[in-house]
Amino acid sequence: MANKKLSDVNLYDLLGISIEAEQAEIRKAYRKRALDCHPDKNPDNPQAAERFHELSKALEILTDVTARAAYDKVLKAKKAAELRTKQLDSKRQKLKEELEQRERAALHKLQAGQPYSTVRKSDEEVLQEQIERLRREGSKLLEEEQLAMREQLKRNYNEQRQQQQQAPAFDSTQHRIKIKWKADKSDASNGGYTQEQLMQYLKKYGEVVALVMNTKIRGRAMVELKTREACDMVLAYEKGNPSNPLHFQWVTPPAHEKPAMPMTTAGNTSSRDYEDLVMRKLRQAEERKRLIEQMMKEEGND
Structure with missing residues (x-):
């Protein structure tokens, strides 16, 4: 004024x-x-x-x-x-x-x-x-x-x-996403998609923890994204190549997530805390090894 x-x-x-x-x-x-x-x-x-x-x-x-x-x-x-x-x-x-x-x-x-x-x-x-x-x-x-x-x-x-502090933590290992697209069994190009190409489509939404191509069934893959926001954006917006679009679906939807455990302070950190952290990392690595087996099971039930 x-x-x-x-x-x-x-x-x-x-x-x-x-x-x-x-x-x-x-x-x-x-x-x-x-x-x-x-x-x-x-x-x-x-x-x-x-x-x-x-x-x-x-x-x-x-x-x-x-x-x-x-x-x-x-x-x-x-x-x-x-x-x-x-x-x-x-x-x-x-x-x-x-x-x-x-x-x-x-x-x-x-x-x-x-x-x-x-x-x-x-x-x-x-x-x-x-x-x-x-x-x-x-x-x-x-x-x-x-x-x-x-x-x-x-x-x-x-x-x-x-509200942000009370919001439940997102566990990416429990909420992976299946990816499907059209590809014939004899199609050596796998419908025009490679792991590198899929990674290019997905990484712009956030960190990709793991991406596994199904080597037995063409036109199938599974991805683990680090954050819930990245997952939501991929599900809502990503289509891949318009001539052969990608279809995304939760393996396990994050319907009811448990609240994150309170973080321990630096003064309370002990050898037990360190051992728990190591075991948790090992379990996560083992979970990723079972990723392909889980994907095969899901595809077999489709």
């Missing part, structure tokens, strides 16, 4: 309220819109910061009785002038504009020759004085609203972190 005159901005439309709105409705509308464009929430968006400033100025003016009265007077006069202008034809409108220019020139001349106190102030000048008063005095209500908003953002952030 730094580059705009307040008389050119409809503060009620900015907040999405009517001109008859009560103070409680004004504050509610401000919270709803300002929360989305708060600078803390959009640190790299200068437009969001400007919008937040505009909304704050609207709250400040419309919740002050005197400032709001001055603003309403300017706003109503502007709307009435716009309505009159629409009703004038082009010739009369030109005459009207010339008359207004002469009136402004005469007023300026009068102000230059007389003490300012003897000249009647325009509605916009009265509004500007009110805005300057608010700037000097500060708005306690605006400070309260912005403090409450910062507290709300902080609570939202803490809740999101808590």
